[in-house]
């Protein structure tokens with residue numbers, strides 16, 4: 001039997017990219033879900049894949065997105081919680097703000113899909129002991145908010161801290177945004193995190209074993225812009241190394257992996273949007289095809305269930321150090 005792997009997609013919408021970039025008009029919550037969701041669902045259906053969509057509560061709360069989000073659930077994919085407001089400083093919220101954030105998201109998702117989410121991924125990989133406590137208290141089964149990489153803090157140092165347009169307050173928040181350098185030492189394997197007397201399964205977003213460089217689809221697309229051959233070779237090596245080291249990879253997708261600048265006028269400025277969506281889909285076909293050849297692809301919930309029902313050693317149990 002093939003080893004387990006999982007695929008998830010963070011359904012970040014047009015407005016959240018505009019908000020991050022300080023583009024006017026994001027407050028109207030412009031949405032491309034009508035366009036991209038059918039494209040993604042068709043892609044997954046053609047390959048017989050059932051994955052997890054991490055959905056933003058704010059999107060589920062708007063009537064204009066209802067049909068698209070309901071279609072995801074109707075196609076048999078898992079819907080999980082990706083926060084309500086998609087603010088990457090979620091881990092700085094007070095416990096009261098966190099509970100409100102979770103209540104609103106769960107209500108909005110349940111209203112559209114009829115199901116309460118049991119999995120969570122923080123926007124911008126934001127996780128804190130307070131978030132874990134809320135997850136445990138609210139009966140969540142798993143979390144996917146960690147990205148074990150050395151790259152993120154370096155990227156932050158180069159791109160954000162030096163930016164002259166950033167106020168001191170924002171700079172303080174941004175410093176905490178993408179985790180610490182020590183995140184790179186975190187495990188790539190699913191493990192239990194103990195919080196509020198319960199154990200939650202943590203499934204990290206897989207990075208390249210040992211060197212911990214990113215291997216999520218948007219990063220592969222970034223390499224693809226320079227060299228399609230390099231992007232394919234890098235991904236093939238990553239998948240092979242996962243097999244050799246016994247890592248069960250969890251691949252992360254985003255809507256922009258399926259879209260180009262011609263699809264969404266407002267996001268032409270975004271990196272990689274000059275690559276035609278036909279080329280992106282061809283590359284995804286290759287990358288996901290390689291993964292399905294070598295692994296049994298499941299949703300995040302199924303991945304967590306399989307881990308929970310296995311017999312993990314005590315070495316798999318870790319606790320998040322409280323800052």
Ligand SMILES: [Zn+2]
Pocket residue numbers: 010011012082086122123124
């Ligand atoms: Zn997101």
